Amino acid sequence: AQTVTQSQPEMSVQEAETVTLSCTYDTSESNYYLFWYKQPPSRQMILVIRQEAYKQQNATENRFSVNFQKAAKSFSLKISDSQLGDTAMYFCAFMKIQGAQKLVFGQGTRLTINP
Amino acid sequence: DTEVTQTPKHLVMGMTNKKSLKCEQHMGHRAMYWYKQKAKKPPELMFVYSYEKLSINESVPSRFSPECPNSSLLNLHLHALQPEDSALYLCASSHPTSGASTDTQYFGPGTRLTVL
Numbered sequence: 001a002q003t004v005t006q007s008q009p010e011m012s013v014q015e016a017e018t019v020t021l022s023c024t025y026d027t028s029e030s031n032y033y034l035f036w037y038k039q040p041p042s043r044q045m046i047l048v049i050r051q052e053a054y055k056q057q058n059a060t061e062n063r064f065s066v067n068f069q070k071a072a073k074s075f076s077l078k079i080s081d082s083q084l085g086d087t088a089m090y091f092c093a094f095m096k097i098q099g100a101q102k103l104v105f106g107q108g109t110r111l112t113i114n115p
Numbered sequence: 116d117t118e119v120t121q122t123p124k125h126l127v128m129g130m131t132n133k134k135s136l137k138c139e140q141h142m143g144h145r146a147m148y149w150y151k152q153k154a155k156k157p158p159e160l161m162f163v164y165s166y167e168k169l170s171i172n173e174s175v176p177s178r179f180s181p182e183c184p185n186s187s188l189l190n191l192h193l194h195a196l197q198p199e200d201s202a203l204y205l206c207a208s209s210h211p212t213s214g215a216s217t218d219t220q221y222f223g224p225g226t227r228l229t230v231l
Contacts, residue, residue, distance in 0.1 A: 035219070043203060045158070045222035091157055095220075101146055101165065101209070103220060105157035 002027045002094050006106035013082055014114050020067075021077045021109050023092030029053075031097045034068065034075045039108075040088040048090070051075065052097075079111075087113045118142075119223035121206050127229045130196060136226045138189040138206030147189040148220060149181060150205040158205055164189060196230045203227050 004025045013019045025034070036048040051059045051068050058066050063080045079086055092106040119140045128134050138147065146165045150158035163171035164183040178200075180192040189206055207220040 033219070037222075042224070043227075044224045045205060045207075047219060047221065050219055089155075101148070101163050101171065102160055103158075108155075108157055 002029070002096070002104045004092055004094050004104050004106040006090075006092055006109050008109045009107070010110045010112070012112040012114060015082060015084060017082055018078065018080050019082055019111065021079075021090055021092075021111065023075045023077070023106055025073050025075065025092075025094050025104075027073070027094065027096075029096050033095045033097060034066075035093040035095070035103070036064070036066070036075075036077045037091045037093060038086075038088040039091065040085075045091075049077065082113045084113050084115060087111060119206055119208055119221055121204075121223035121226050123226060124224070125227045125229075127231065128193065128196065129231050130198075132196075133192070133194045135193065136191040136204055136206075136228075138191075138208075138223055139187055140208040140221075140223075141187055142208065142210070142221070143186075144208035144210045144221075145186055146209045147183060148207040148209075149179075149189070149191050150207065150222075152203040152205055152225070162191075193228075196228075198230050201228055201230045 032053045034051045037045050038048050039045050049059050049061045049064050065078045067076045089108045089110050091108045094104045122137045149161040152158040161175045162181045167183045178195050182190040203225045205225045206223040209220045210218045
């Protein structure tokens, strides 16, 4: 079975700062996806970024980038130039590529961006 | 367009009521999901439909009954719920890339359910 661990229940930074959210996972699979989703107070779960395990290059989406360390089973999210709208709960998630279509979520990190 | 819609946004029901939640997507996705999310917790998978057939039921009580009438619609019928079933119910869809493999799941805004 796969597990996902987010060790930071809450984080708080000032606007425009850079913040890194941690995520580790455990799996015996060799092919899988990793995701970061954000869930603002409006409740909508929004995809932030996706990483395919077979790709060595770290994924980036504008101000969001990941540091994917496959051997260490680590998948951290870096948010650059943080904005007030980045305030949300952030979930790290794992999914096997083949077989069961199940997202395994971490417990989440509540991120607050202060003005 | 990566939009998944859910209706209603809020639902309050008694333990003897029968109600339904609706989810719709027009992205051509052939996999659809129901999740339950309690406050300050991650979503928990309930059901998965793949090509309009139920492929995963995560041992959900029979008072929750899913239905997939076509490739764009997913319903969740509710009957004789308990107060502990109060939660945010999220729908998601994804595009199976090939065979049993799947792609990114896109979520709807959810239905906030309160059972009195």
